[in-house]
Structures are given as structure tokens and as C-alpha cells.
Amino acid sequence: MGESTVKLLPIAIVAGMFALFIISGLRTRKHQxxxxxxxxxxxxxxxxxxxxxxxxxxxxxxLGLAGMFYLKGYFATAYVVGWTGGYVLLLxxxxxxxxRFGKYTAPDFVGFRYESETAxxxxxxxxxxxxxxxxxxxxxxxxxxxxxxxxxxxxxxxxIGASLLVSFVVVSGALGTARNQKLQYFVLITTFxxxxxxxxxxxxxxxxxxxxxxxxxxxxxxxQFGFVWSQPFTSESLFAWFALCFSLMFGTAGLPHVLSRxxxxxxxxxxxxxxxxxxxxxxxxxxxAPAYGVLARLFxxxxxxxxxxxxxxxxxxxxxxxxxxxxxxxxxxxFLVAGGMSAAFSTVAGLMLTGSASFSYDIYxxxxxxxxxxxxxxxxxxxxxxxxxxxxxxxAVQTTSMxxxxxxxxxxxxxxxxxxxxxxxxxxxxxxxxxxVIAGMLAGVxxxxxPLVIGSAVPIIHLLFPVTSSAFIGAPVxxxxxxxxxxxxAPPSVEISSFLSRSVHDCPEE
Amino acid sequence: MREYDRxxxxxxxxxxxxxxxxxxxxxxxxxxxxxxxVGSQAVVFFLEHTQQGAPLSQWTFFNLRVPFWxxxxxxxxxxxxxxxxxxxxMDRHAARxxxxxxxxxxxxxxxxxx
Numbered sequence: 001m002g003e004s005t006v007k008l009l010p011i012a013i014v015a016g017m018f019a020l021f022i023i024s025g026l027r028t029r030k031h032q033x034x035x036x037x038x039x040x041x042x043x044x045x046x047x048x049x050x051x052x053x054x055x056x057x058x059x060x061x062x063l064g065l066a067g068m069f070y071l072k073g074y075f076a077t078a079y080v081v082g083w084t085g086g087y088v089l090l091l092x093x094x095x096x097x098x099x100r101f102g103k104y105t106a107p108d109f110v111g112f113r114y115e116s117e118t119a120x121x122x123x124x125x126x127x128x129x130x131x132x133x134x135x136x137x138x139x140x141x142x143x144x145x146x147x148x149x150x151x152x153x154x155x156x157x158x159x160i161g162a163s164l165l166v167s168f169v170v171v172s173g174a175l176g177t178a179r180n181q182k183l184q185y186f187v188l189i190t191t192f193x194x195x196x197x198x199x200x201x202x203x204x205x206x207x208x209x210x211x212x213x214x215x216x217x218x219x220x221x222x223x224q225f226g227f228v229w230s231q232p233f234t235s236e237s238l239f240a241w242f243a244l245c246f247s248l249m250f251g252t253a254g255l256p257h258v259l260s261r262x263x264x265x266x267x268x269x270x271x272x273x274x275x276x277x278x279x280x281x282x283x284x285x286x287x288x289a290p291a292y293g294v295l296a297r298l299f300x301x302x303x304x305x306x307x308x309x310x311x312x313x314x315x316x317x318x319x320x321x322x323x324x325x326x327x328x329x330x331x332x333x334x335f336l337v338a339g340g341m342s343a344a345f346s347t348v349a350g351l352m353l354t355g356s357a358s359f360s361y362d363i364y365x366x367x368x369x370x371x372x373x374x375x376x377x378x379x380x381x382x383x384x385x386x387x388x389x390x391x392x393x394x395x396a397v398q399t400t401s402m403x404x405x406x407x408x409x410x411x412x413x414x415x416x417x418x419x420x421x422x423x424x425x426x427x428x429x430x431x432x433x434x435x436x437v438i439a440g441m442l443a444g445v446x447x448x449x450x451p452l453v454i455g456s457a458v459p460i461i462h463l464l465f466p467v468t469s470s471a472f473i474g475a476p477v478x479x480x481x482x483x484x485x486x487x488x489x490a491p492p493s494v495e496i497s498s499f500l501s502r503s504v505h506d507c508p509e510e
Numbered sequence: 511m512r513e514y515d516r517x518x519x520x521x522x523x524x525x526x527x528x529x530x531x532x533x534x535x536x537x538x539x540x541x542x543x544x545x546x547x548v549g550s551q552a553v554v555f556f557l558e559h560t561q562q563g564a565p566l567s568q569w570t571f572f573n574l575r576v577p578f579w580x581x582x583x584x585x586x587x588x589x590x591x592x593x594x595x596x597x598x599x600m601d602r603h604a605a606r607x608x609x610x611x612x613x614x615x616x617x618x619x620x621x622x623x624x
Contacts, residue, residue, distance in 0.1 A: 077581040081547060084586040088543045091593050092536045096600070206573065211583070215573030231558050232577050238555060245547065269601060276593045283586040290582060430518030491518070500519045507519065507526040 007149050010334030014149070017187060017338040018345075022172060024180040045270055049277020051181035056258070056282055057188050058134070058347035059141025062340045064405030065286065066322075067315040069293030071403070073229025075236040076293070078244040079405055080286045082412075085245070086252020087279045094253060095275060097427045099268050100504045105354075106256040106419050107362040113426040115496055116434035117366060122441050124362035126418050127256040129445075130411050131355035132392050137407035138344040138351075139396035144317050145337050145344075154313070155397045162393040166386065169349050184346055189284060191339025196288055199295050199326045214291035217298050225301040243469035244409065250471045251412025254420030257354050292319045299325035316404050348392075356385040402468075409468035410448070416471025417444030421478045429483070430500050436486030440478045447474040528603075535599050539592050546588045550580050 061083070068076035103109040106127050111120025142165065143158030150157065193210075201207035205216050221227045233241065252258065265271045296318035297307065303325065308314070314321065319340070323333045360381035365372045372380070400407070418441045425432040425440075447470050455462035464473050491497075501507040519525075524533040554577040557563035571579045 074577060074581070077578070080582050081585050084589050085543065085547060088539065088589050088592055092539050092596055212572045212574070215570060215575070215578070218575070218578075219570075232554050233558065238551065241551065242548075269597075272597050272600060276590065276597060279586075279590055279593060283590065286586060287583055290578075428519065428521035430520065497518055501525070505519055505524075505526070505532075506528040507524075 006151055007330065007334070009330050010337050011149050013331065013334035014338045014341050017342060018168060021180065021184065021342070022175065024183050025172060026175060045273040046277050047182050048265055048270060048274030049279075049281055050185040052274055052278030053281035053285075054181040054185035054188060054346065055350060056278065057185070057285060057343045058408065059138045059340060059344035060405045060408035061282075061285055061289070062188070062192065062343040063141050063144070063316055063319050064137070064403060064408065065289040066292035066296070066319045067312075067317070067403055068405045069290040070296055070318040071293075071309055071312075071315045072236065074232040075241060075244075076290070076405075078241045079248065079409075080289075082245040082248025083252060084279060084283055084286060086249035087275060087282075089249055089253040090258065091272060091275045094423055094427060095272055096268055097504050098423070099271060105358065105361075106423075107358055109426070110422055110437065111362070113496065113500075114422075114432070114434040114437045115493060116438065119422075119434050119437050119441070120362055121366060122438060123419065123422065124358040126414065126441060126445065127358050128355045128388070130256065130414050130419075131351040132388060132395070133411040133414065134408055135348045135351050135388070135392035136395045137404045137411070138348040139392050140407065141316065141340060141344045141404050142348075143396060144313065145320075145340055148317065148320060149337060158393060158396050162389055162396075165345055165348055166389050168345060169352070169385070172349075181346075184342060185281060187342055188339050189281070191335045191342075192285060193288055195323050195328060195332050195336050196291055196295075198328055198332060199322060200291070202326055202328075203295070203298070210291050211287040214294045217291075217294045221294070221298050221301060227297065227301055227307065240466065240469065243466055243472035245472075247416050247469040247471035247474075248409060248412050250416030250420045250475045251409075251414075254415035254418065254423065255412070256358075256415070256419060257350055292322050295326065296322035312401070312403050352385050352388050352392075355388050356381040359384040406468050413468060413470045413474070414445070414448045417448050417474040417478055420471070421475055421482055425479065425482050425486075427500075427504065429486075430497050431486055431491055432482060433486045433489055433492045435489040436482040436484075439485040440482035443481045444474060444478045447477065531603055532600075535596065535603075539596050542592055543589070546585060546592075550585055554581060 065076065065079055068079055098109065101109055101112065103112050107120045107124040110123040111117060139158055139162060142161035143154050146152070146161040146164075147154050147157035150160070152160075196210045197207050200210040200213040200217075203217065206213035218229075265274060299322060300307070320333060320336060323336055360377040364377060364380040364384075369376060369380075402410070421440055421444065422437050426437070447465055451462050451465050451467045451470060455465075455467070519529075521533055521536075524530040557577055569576050572583070574583065
């Protein structure tokens with residue numbers, strides 16, 4: 001794919017984009033109070049939605065989803081439905097209530113609601129593990145893009161990409177830049193949609209709305225080249241589709257860095273409507289992603305390139321291969337890479353910072369160095385940030401049979417098996433207590449990793465809890481465990497019960 | 511039932527006017543959400559795996575075969591619609607009960623959050 005040379009023009013475009021983010025961030029720092037601001041302060045619900053979408057978009061969305069469509073056809077719609085439907089759960093079951101708790105992070109919420117430092121620490125550890133797994137998916141995407149940019153092998157590309165990421169975060173932090181998420185979303189959507197419009201125009205399809213135009217490409221693939229993605233629910237069962245879809249939805253409603261978005265705006269109405277706008281902006285990308293997978297396959301078929309379902313690297317890069325094989329100018333492909341790098345960088349940076357904050361706030365002063373000063377905590381956070389980056393890097397260079405979207409789905413499964421039940425019952429069942437949530441979260445971790453560890457030896461585990469989809473059955477199991485253990489142990493304090501009734505649900509005392 | 515359990519929050523036993531109304535609309539939205547997902551896949555399964563559905567499965571809508579359009583395009587739109595319906599109801603409900611303000615005004619973002 002592409003010439004065997006360093007791609008100077010795309011590299012320049014990528015570097016220019018990051019410079020733009022830093023410059024914009026410096027301007028934003030001077031004016032804004034909330035990180036959603038562009039030119040200072042509150043920017044409206046649309047701006048909030050753009051920020052939510054920017055924070056959400058990762059390499060999994062930008063690259064991985066198109067790759068899943070390329071490889072698996074209809075089955076990949078489970079990712080679309082899972083990653084959008086979860087926002088309905090988030091909005092109706094959690095958004096308003098979480099804000100009323102007034103706690104900023106998942107460990108904060110768990111520690112407060114369940115009145116347990118053990119539960120808080122466990123939630124912090126789980127949040128960190130989620131951050132690492134999710135970051136592995138992003139590092140894989142970064143590695144593939146850097147590999148293409150510099151024409152180097154994957155492993156050195158991942159190392160270089162990770163180094164660039166850490167440098168970017170350090171430089172941004174040293175300069176005190178704020179994340180301009182509205183600008184980031186604008187860059188993401190532009191770099192994703194414009195090349196797609198050019199591609200569909202080149203092929204003679206309806207290019208103004210390529211989200212509809214690519215349907216004709218599916219028909220052409222079938223009629224001209226006899227290529228047909230398998231019928232729905234043939235290569236992958238209906239159960240597998242539902243399992244993946246619901247696991248992703250539960251995970252969406254349980255991801256720590258998504259939940260914390262609701263604290264970042266002044267009013268609850270703005271938070272709720274911001275979610276709607278965010279969902280719309282996210283859906284714009286997800287309506288478009290399948291087109292890249294279809295067009296990539298069409299271009300390959302025209303060039304006589306056989307379809308290889310085992311080539312995960314090619315699949316994860318179909319967004320780029322569609323642009324290159326479609327004969328788009330190199331600068332357009334450069335913009336695509338810039339958008340993908342932006343998505344991956346911002347996601348990893350956010351995850352790593354959240355994870356290191358969890359460590360320095362919830363673990364370090366409680367378990368490692370009680371009485372640590374604020375300065376100690378800052379250094380602990382910085383050191384742990386580097387550790388997280390190294391951990392994700394070491395995992396990302398391992399050979400895997402999982403694609404970017406599948407690695408991300410594993411993170412979602414962990415969140416769906418642990419944080420989601422903890423929040424759900426913590427908000428909607430006053431009897432849920434510390435023993436219940438600790439038992440539940442531990443069970444959730446076991447359910448998530450059991451298929452990886454013993455799945456091959458115990459096939460029933462793999463069947464009930466697929467690696468990327470374990471939360472479909474896992475979340476309900478964890479909920480049952482939480483309920484059972486809570487009922488067998490002492491209830492929460494009257495104080496927290498009253499708080500839940502009066503302050504969260506506005507109920508009269510009985 | 512123990513005294514504590516009777517008084518504690520339970521989504522299936524809402525207390526007070528505010529919570530009862532809120533849980534009612536939450537259940538309605540979640541029902542629509544679940545029906546949309548399960549129902550759409552039931553339709554897709556019928557179209558793709560039954561003799562009666564086979565001719566219909568070749569129909570296109572907005573250039574896409576019905577199964578792809580229904581799942582990949584309609585369902586996200588359905589979720590957006592549900593969120594809008596929920597928000598409109600919450601805005602009206604909050605205005606009626608003067609619940610527009612938060613009890614806990616949270617300050618602006620801190621550096622802890624990225």
C-alpha cells in the first residue's frame with residue numbers, strides 16, 4: 001500500500017495539525033473556565049456535544065470500525081448499535097443522578113456511595129486496567145499509521161508513536177494548554193468525511209451523502225465481482241451479535257472517562273442535551289465508517305487483490321487503503337492519517353491522565369504512602385503516567401489475533417461487567433452495599449478475563465462469555481451477585497440512604 | 511419485608527411523585543430502546559432466513575439493503591430520537607417541579623480530568 005518511502009507530506013500535515021492543537025490550546029487556556037470552551041466559557045449544548053464526540057472518538061472508531069465492516073460485513077453493525085445505544089442507557093439511567101452525587105470520578109462515586117475505601121480502591125484499579133486495555137487498541141492504531149508514514153515495521157512504529165504521544169502530552173502539560181475539543185471534533189469529522197466524499201464522487205456514486213451512496217457499491221461488488229459479505233447471522237450467530245451489542249452498550253454506560261463528562265458543564269439540562277448532540281456527532285462518523293470498508297473492498301476487487309480475512313493489519317487500515325487505492329492525492333490521505341492520529345492521541349492522553357489521576361488520588365495516598373503531600377501526588381501521577389504508557393506499549397507490540405475494535409471491545413466488556421453494575425445499583429437500589437459491590441466487581445473482573453485465561457480449557461466459558469462480549473451475560477450475573485451479597489450483609493448507613501432518597505431521587509423520607 | 515428495605519430506593523418501587531414520574535418515562539424509553547434493538551434483529555432474521563422474507567431482503571432503502579439500513583442507519587437515529595423525547599420530558603418535568611437547579615453546583619473542570 002503506497003510507495004516504499006517516508007511520506008513527507010502526510011507527516012507535515014500530521015505535525016501541522018498537532019501544532020494547531022497546541023496553539024489553539026494556548027489560546028483556549030487564556031480564556032476558558034470549562035474545558036468545553038473554545039473562545040472562553042460556555043459554548044452551548046452543540047459545543048458540549050462536539051466535545052463529548054471528540055472525547056469519544058478513538059482509533060477504534062476512526063479506523064477499527066471500517067476494518068470490522070471490511071472483514072465481517074453485517075456483524076460489524078453490532079459495534080455501531082453498541083457504541084450508540086449505550087448513550088441511551090447513560091442518559092436515562094445515570095446522567096442526572098450522577099451529577100446529583102457531586103462526585104467527579106468513578107472511584108470517587110463508588111467510595112462515597114458504598115462508604116468503602118476498599119471499593120474505591122478496587123474501582124480505581126479497574127479504571128486503570130480499562131485505561132490500559134483501551135490504550136493498547138489506540139497504540140495499535142498509532143503503530144499502524146506511523147508504520148505507514150515512515151515506512152517502518154510495526155514494532156518500532158509503536159515505540160515511536162508511543163514516544164510521540166508521551167512527548168505531546170508532556171509538551172502540552174508544560175505549556176499549560178487546554179484541550180480544544182470542539183476544534184478536535186471539527187478536525188475529526190472533516191478528515192473523515194471529506195475524503196469519503198471524494199472517493200464516492202470518483203466512483204460515480206452519490207457523493208454529497210456518501211453514507212447513502214455506498215449502498216450502490218455493495219451491489220456492484222456483488223454483481224461485478226461476485227463478492228458477497230455473508231448473510232446476517234451465518235458466519236456469526238444471532239447470539240454473538242446480541243452479545244457484542246449489549247456488552248458494548250453496558251460498557252459505554254460504565255466507562256469511567258465517559259461518565260465523568262457530566263460534571264464538566266454548569267447545568268444538568270446542558271449535560272443532557274449535550275449528550276444528544278454528542279450522540280448525533282458520533283453517529284455521523286458511524287454512519288460513514290461502513291462506506292470505507294465497502295469502498296476499500298471494491299477497489300481491491302478492481303485491482304484483482306484477493307480478499308484475505310486473516311490479514312488483520314490490512315483490515316485495520318482500510319480507511320487509508322481505500323483512499324490510496326482510490327487514487328486520492330497524497331495530501332488527502334495525509335489528512336486522513338492526521339484525523340486518525342488525533343483521535344488516537346486524544347483518547348490515549350485522556351485515558352492515561354485519568355488513570356494516573358486515579359492512581360495518585362485513590363491508590364497512592366491510601367495504600368503506598370499515607371500522608372503524601374500534594375507535590376508527592378503530582379510526581380506520583382507523572383511517574384504512573386509513564387508506567388501506564390510503557391505497559392500499554394508492551395502489550396501493543398505483542399502479536400494478537402484481535403483487531404483494534406476488538407481490543408477496545410475488551411475494555412468495554414470490563415467496564416460493563418464492573419463499573420456499570422456498580423453505578424446502576426448504586427443509583428437505583430438503596431440496599432446495595434459495600435460487600436455487594438466489592439463481590440460484584442471482583443466477579444466482573446473474573447468474568448471478563450476468564451475466557452482469555454481458561455476459555456480454551458473450559459469451552460462453556462468461551463460460549464457464555466465471549467472475549468469481546470462477556471458483559472451481555474456477565475453484567476446481569478454481576479448484578480445478581482451484588483444483590484445476593486448485599487441482602488446477606490448489613491445495609492448501608494442511614495445517612496447514605498437518606499442522601500440517595502432526598503438528594504438524588506427527590507423522594508420523601510419514610 | 512424489613513423496615514430498611516421498605517424505605518430504601520428501588521427503581522421498581524418508586525416513591526414520591528417526582529421519582530414515580532421519572533421512572534415511568536425511563537421505563538418507556540428503555541422499552542422503546544430494547545424493542546428497537548431486538549425487534550430490528552428479528553426483522554433482519556426474518557428477511558434473511560425465511561422463504562417469505564427472502565424477496566423482501568433484496569429491497570433497498572436509501573441505496574442500502576433493508577437489513578443494513580435498518581441496523582446501521584435507522585437504529586442510531588432511533589436512539590437519538592429517544593434521547594430527544596427523554597430530554598423534552600425531563601425539561602418539562604423539571605420546570606413543573608422547580609427542579610431545574612442542582613443541589614450540588616459543581617465547579618469548573620479541574621486539571622484532574624482530561
